[in-house]
Amino acid sequence: MKRTGIIVSALVLLMFLMPASGQQLKKTSEQKGYKIGDVATDFRLKNVDNKMVSLSDFKSAKGFIVVFTCNHCPYAKAYQDRVIALNEKYASQGYPVIAINPNDPKLEPIDSFEGMQQRAKEKGFTFPYLLDDGQKIYPQYGASHTPHVFVLKKENGKNIVRYMGAIDDNYANPNDVSHKYVEAAVDQLLAGQPVALSSTKAIGCGIKTAKN
Amino acid sequence: MQSELSGVSKIKIYMKNLFVLLLSMVSFSALSQETSKSTTRPASHHKYTLKVVNFDQLQAVLKKNDNKLYVVNFWATWCKPCVAELPVFMEVNNLYQFNPQFKMILVNMDDAMEIDSRIKPFIAKNKIQMDVYILDDNKRMNEWIPAVDQNWSGAIPATVIYRNGKKLSFKESEMNKKELVQLIKNYL
Numbered sequence: 001m002k003r004t005g006i007i008v009s010a011l012v013l014l015m016f017l018m019p020a021s022g023q024q025l026k027k028t029s030e031q032k033g034y035k036i037g038d039v040a041t042d043f044r045l046k047n048v049d050n051k052m053v054s055l056s057d058f059k060s061a062k063g064f065i066v067v068f069t070c071n072h073c074p075y076a077k078a079y080q081d082r083v084i085a086l087n088e089k090y091a092s093q094g095y096p097v098i099a100i101n102p103n104d105p106k107l108e109p110i111d112s113f114e115g116m117q118q119r120a121k122e123k124g125f126t127f128p129y130l131l132d133d134g135q136k137i138y139p140q141y142g143a144s145h146t147p148h149v150f151v152l153k154k155e156n157g158k159n160i161v162r163y164m165g166a167i168d169d170n171y172a173n174p175n176d177v178s179h180k181y182v183e184a185a186v187d188q189l190l191a192g193q194p195v196a197l198s199s200t201k202a203i204g205c206g207i208k209t210a211k212n
Numbered sequence: 213m214q215s216e217l218s219g220v221s222k223i224k225i226y227m228k229n230l231f232v233l234l235l236s237m238v239s240f241s242a243l244s245q246e247t248s249k250s251t252t253r254p255a256s257h258h259k260y261t262l263k264v265v266n267f268d269q270l271q272a273v274l275k276k277n278d279n280k281l282y283v284v285n286f287w288a289t290w291c292k293p294c295v296a297e298l299p300v301f302m303e304v305n306n307l308y309q310f311n312p313q314f315k316m317i318l319v320n321m322d323d324a325m326e327i328d329s330r331i332k333p334f335i336a337k338n339k340i341q342m343d344v345y346i347l348d349d350n351k352r353m354n355e356w357i358p359a360v361d362q363n364w365s366g367a368i369p370a371t372v373i374y375r376n377g378k379k380l381s382f383k384e385s386e387m388n389k390k391e392l393v394q395l396i397k398n399y400l
Contacts, residue, residue, distance in 0.1 A: 032365070074290045108292075144365035144384075166366075169351045172323055178351060201357035203321055206293060206367035206385075 033142010036198045040066070040152050040159045043137045045100065045130035046113070048120040053128045055098070055152075055159055062094030063153040063162070063189060065182060068143040070101045071119045072110040073205035076146040078171045080123055083147070086167070086182060087127040095151070095186050097127040102138035102146070105131075107208040135209055145204030151185045151195075162189055165200030261343040262335065264324045267356040270345055273317065275377035280315045281400050282374040283392075286347075286360075288321040289334045293386045294369040298338065300389045304396065305342055314400060317343050321368060324348035373399060 034040060042055045055064060067083055069076045087097035105112040113131050120129045132138050141150055142164075151163035163185035168177045185195045265273070274282050285301050287294035301316065308314040322331050324346050335344060349356060357366050361382040364370055373381040373395065380399050387395070 145367035148365075166354065169354060172325075172350050176351070179354075200354045201364070201366045202353045203357070203366045203368060205291060206369075208292075 032144065033140060034150070034161045034164065036161055036164070036195075038161050040150065040161050041137070041140050042159070043100075043130075043132075045132060045137065047128045047130050048113075048117045048125070053098070053130055058096060060094065061096060061154060063151065063186075064159065065090060065095055065097045065186065066141070066150040066152060067097055067099045067167075068102050068138055068141070068146055068148045068150075068207070069099050070103050070108070070111045070146045070205070071115050072103070072108050073146045075171050075202075075204050079147050079167050082167055082174060084123065084126060089183070090186050091127070093186075093190060095190070099125070099127055099129045100132050100137065101129065102132045102135060102143055103208040104135060104210055107210060111208070135207075138207060143207060145206050147204060149182055151182060151189070153189050162195050163198050166202035169200075169202075171202065260341060261345070262327075262332070263344075264327065264346045264348045266349045267347065267352060267359070270319065270347055270349075273345060274372075274374050277376045279376060280313050281380075281396065283314070283316045283396060284319060284372045284374065285316070286319045286321060286368050286370045286372075288368060289330055290322065291368050297369055297386045297388075298340070300387065300392055302338075302340065302342070303389060304392050307393070308396065308400070311400070314396075315343075317345065320344055320346045322346065371395075375399065 044052050044054045047053045055061075058064070065086055067086075069079070069083065071077075083097055083099065091097065101111055101116055103111040105115070109115070113133075116129050116131060119125075143150070147167060149163070149165060149167055150161055152159040153162045154160075163182065165181060167180075167182050168174075169179040169181070170177045179197075181197060181200050184197065188195050274284055276282075283301075283304075285294075285297075287298065289295065301318070305316040308316070318340070320331060327346060331344075331346060334340075353366070357364050360370075360372060361379070361384075364382065364384055367384055369386055370382070370384045371387060371392075372379060372383075381395060383395070
């Protein structure tokens with residue numbers, strides 16, 4: 001009898017808890033930035049050459065490969081050469097790479113502006129590498145980890161999100177990649193086609209932000 | 213005379229050492245017998261699993277129909293917030309490990325190639341006394357991340373709770389002791 005009472009009250013408690021937690025999850029996912037088709041915000045962030053960079057500076061661009069990346073994360077580091085290759089392949093076709101470091105350098109000193117300058121020099125970055133100073137941009141995009149890519153297409157003067165997610169399907173071994181997600185998306189956009197696989201998931205380093 | 217004496221004392225020391233050795237062997241085997249008999253296990257004498265698995269093999273481990281609450285933490289040695297919250301998970305596991313309806317499992321996201329060079333030394337150094345499964349299924353991340361939870365962006369740490377194959381909770385962020393204990397108490 002006592003046991004039934006416990007089970008019943010547990011069930012009642014669960015009934016109260018479940019919808020609440022479900023709602024909470026929905027809420028946070030809604031707050032987590034862009035969906036495919038949303039207009040992406042422009043920004044004015046400092047590049048490693050000390051100049052300010054905005055998407056609107058790229059008058060002739062057809063779109064952008066925005067990569068949230070950083071210095072410290074092993075996954076981001078594993079993809080650096082592939083990000084350079086993406087810019088080499090697509091900048092001339094109208095889709096330049098714009099790299100943004102979203103981390104708070106206070107929490108990750110390697111990701112300081114000076115650290116970024118050093119990395120850009122070492123690796124010979126051919127694209128802007130910007131610091132999201134004050135961390136105002138990455139939350140709007142909904143970047144959650146590094147590396148996290150957003151492919152934007154310019155449509156009527158607006159930058160529309162057409163792909164979000166991973167660069168390809170094998171961070172560890174570039175020679176064993178079966179799906180080049182970003183390349184496929186940009187190729188399809190260049191061909192005037194819709195992006196077939198517009199969102200992918202990959203493990204990455206959570207963006208470092210001070211807890212409020 | 214001198215050398216004979218020292219020879220005798222050498223034998224004495226040898227006998228004494230042998231006795232100590234035998235005694236410790238007997239007591240150790242008694243202890244381990246006790247361990248295997250009892251349903252709960254003393255932390256110091258249990259051998260923990262360390263295994264490289266793909267996602268399907270991992271699912272089979274986490275989604276057992278055994279009425280146990282599986283508290284599963286996704287982490288990596290290179291992930292600072294993961295490493296920061298590991299002591300919390302170890303501490304909470306110490307609180308609940310003797311509960312037969314509780315099981316904590318660590319799912320490691322390091323490169324499986326680094327099992328000997330990095331993962332094993334990390335586990336030893338930090339005295340991690342839990343089953344650790346190294347998830348080696350890179351190329352299917354886009355399948356298994358949403359399979360774990362639709363809302364998982366792929367950032368770690370992330371913590372999932374299962375019972376009888378059903379997911380009860382998913383959390384993508386660091387947890388403190390109070391949060392983790394509260395979460396477990398909700399379901400245990």
